[in-house]
Amino acid sequence: MKGNRKIWWIDRRLPPEQYDAIAREHLRARVKVLENGCWEWQGFVHKEPNPYGEMSYRGKQWRTHRLSFHLFKGPIPAGLDICHTCDYKRCCNPEHLFTGTHRDNMLDMRDKRKMYQDRITECPKGHPYDEQNTLYVRTKIGGIARNCKTCQRASQRIRHRLQHGWPPKLAASLPPVPPGFKLVKVFVTGDETVSPLSE
Ligand SMILES: [Zn+2]
Numbered sequence: 434m435k436g437n438r439k440i441w442w443i444d445r446r447l448p449p450e451q452y453d454a455i456a457r458e459h460l461r462a463r464v465k466v467l468e469n470g471c472w473e474w475q476g477f478v479h480k481e482p483n484p485y486g487e488m489s490y491r492g493k494q495w496r497t498h499r500l501s502f503h504l505f506k507g508p509i510p511a512g513l514d515i516c517h518t519c520d521y522k523r524c525c526n527p528e529h530l531f532t533g534t535h536r537d538n539m540l541d542m543r544d545k546r547k548m549y550q551d552r553i554t555e556c557p558k559g560h561p562y563d564e565q566n567t568l569y570v571r572t573k574i575g576g577i578a579r580n581c582k583t584c585q586r587a588s589q590r591i592r593h594r595l596q597h598g599w600p601p602k603l604a605a606s607l608p609p610v611p612p613g614f615k616l617v618k619v620f621v622t623g624d625e626t627v628s629p630l631s632e
């Protein structure tokens with residue numbers, strides 16, 4: 434063994450608050466803070482598929498993420514899981530941890546939103562949310578949102594026209610050119626014209 438091997442031991446005769454304060458320090462000293470804020474446990478880590486860290490606390494082995502939650506956020510309610518927002522099992526940053534109920538709540542919210550979504554069959558402009566016209570996109574919180582393809586194409590068309598110097602009102606009001614046709618010139622006012630050859 435090279436250098437000084439640190440002994441991670443705390444006297445259990447210490448008052449609980451003092452014991453916990455030292456335990457917090459020990460935990461902090463044994464993590465590497467990653468760029469995304471994760472506290473990567475540097476001590477013993479279990480094998481895949483459950484690579485959680487392990488640390489002893491009051492004579493028992495604890496999974497480090499559970500211990501971190503216990504030490505920094507308070508006791509874990511009986512029967513609850515501690516989950517990671519970062520999905521990194523070796524992480525024990527209390528800010529990346531939440532209890533199982535919170536997760537249940539999030540799933541529950543997602544289900545409710547889905548039920549609400551199912552009742553809405555058209556986009557705000559009245560285009561149907563059918564298979565052809567719907568684009569499904571993943572939201573930040575892991576849900577699924579629907580985008581109306583017709584509306585999306587319309588806003589692309591308008592943006593494109595504006596980039597080509599169309600007057601905004603005209604860009605929004607002129608309908609899409611039917612397939613097979615080509616727009617050569619649009620007369621605006623007087624002699625002013627726009628040439629949307631690229632449409
Ligand atoms: Zn993390």
Ligand SMILES: [Zn+2]
Pocket residue numbers: 556557558559560581582583584585
């Ligand atoms: Zn629409």
